[in-house]
Amino acid sequence: MKKQAVMPAWHFVETIASQTLDAYFEDAKMYGNVFAITGAAGSGKTFAAQRFSTIEPSVIHLECAEHWNRKIFLRKILAAMHKEPQGYNVGDLLDEIVSHLLIMEEPLLILDEADKLSDQVLYFFITLYNLLRGKCGIVMMATNHLVKRMERGRRLNRKGYTEIYSRLGRRIIQLPTLNKQEIISICEANGISDQPAAVEIFHECEGDMRRLEREVHKRKRKMLKQTQK
Known part of the structure; x- marks a missing residue:
């Protein structure tokens, strides 16, 4: 059986969007501030949050989902904190989360893809804010759908x-999209040193980091096959 080539790890490159996210993450963490940040799908929000949560202590990064009810949402927060839920009802679970966060040093809760949460779950943001104001930073991240949802709801x-x-x-803070030079730099850091090829990828990926990564890997596989001939 032919052994499949393993693609090397993806190399991170700072962008204006990632720097913006880091700045708001740090501010929220240090001062217990609250922010909502939106960006296009594939703009690198989740990757930036994952990276920040591995570098900094006391950061809870939660990737939200549409099917969550209130109890699942609270249990997911506890799981992200590496805590075993002790309570069985919503009130007990909420008390557990708040008590854990209050004893942490400069905690930060990142609610990723918050626009997927139902209204009933999203209301918990009000309660969390009221109980943790100034003591725990909260950053809500989403696509532009959150802006439209807020406007319509109000x-x-x-x-x-x-x-x-x-x-x-x-x-609600809007992240900038990836620009041409950023995409070329990302391509170079990940093995695409040919400038015309990087420019082609820029036009093909439409500012989407997922599409960008896919295109880079596709071209690298093609280059690998050519060298093996």
Whole structure:
């Protein structure tokens, strides 16, 4: 059986978006601030959050999902904190989370893909803010759908939306998309040194980091096959 070639690890390159995220993560962590940050799908939000959570202590990174109810959401936070849930009802689970966070040094809770949460789960943001204000940073990350959802919720006077928006400082931060030079630098760091090839990848990936990684690996596999002939 022919052994399949293993592609090397992906090398991180700082971008304006990643630097922006790091700055807000650090601010929220140090001062217990709360932010909402949106960026296009594939802009590198999740990768930046994962990287920050491995570098810095007391960072809880949670990738949210549509099917979560309130209990699952709280249990997932505890699991991300490496804590075994002791309570069985929502109130007990919430008390556990708050008590753990309050004894941590400069804790930060990153709610990734927060726009996937249902209204009932999203309301927990208000409670968490009220109980942890100034003592735990919270960063809510999402696509631009969160902006539209907030605007619609406030316009229709839906329960909780005005309160959530107020606690976010009445502002949702928009990340910049990857620019041409950043994509070329990422290509170079990951083995694509040919400038015309990197420019082609820039036009093909449309600023999507997932597509960019796929295109880089595809071209590297092609280069590998050519050298093996």
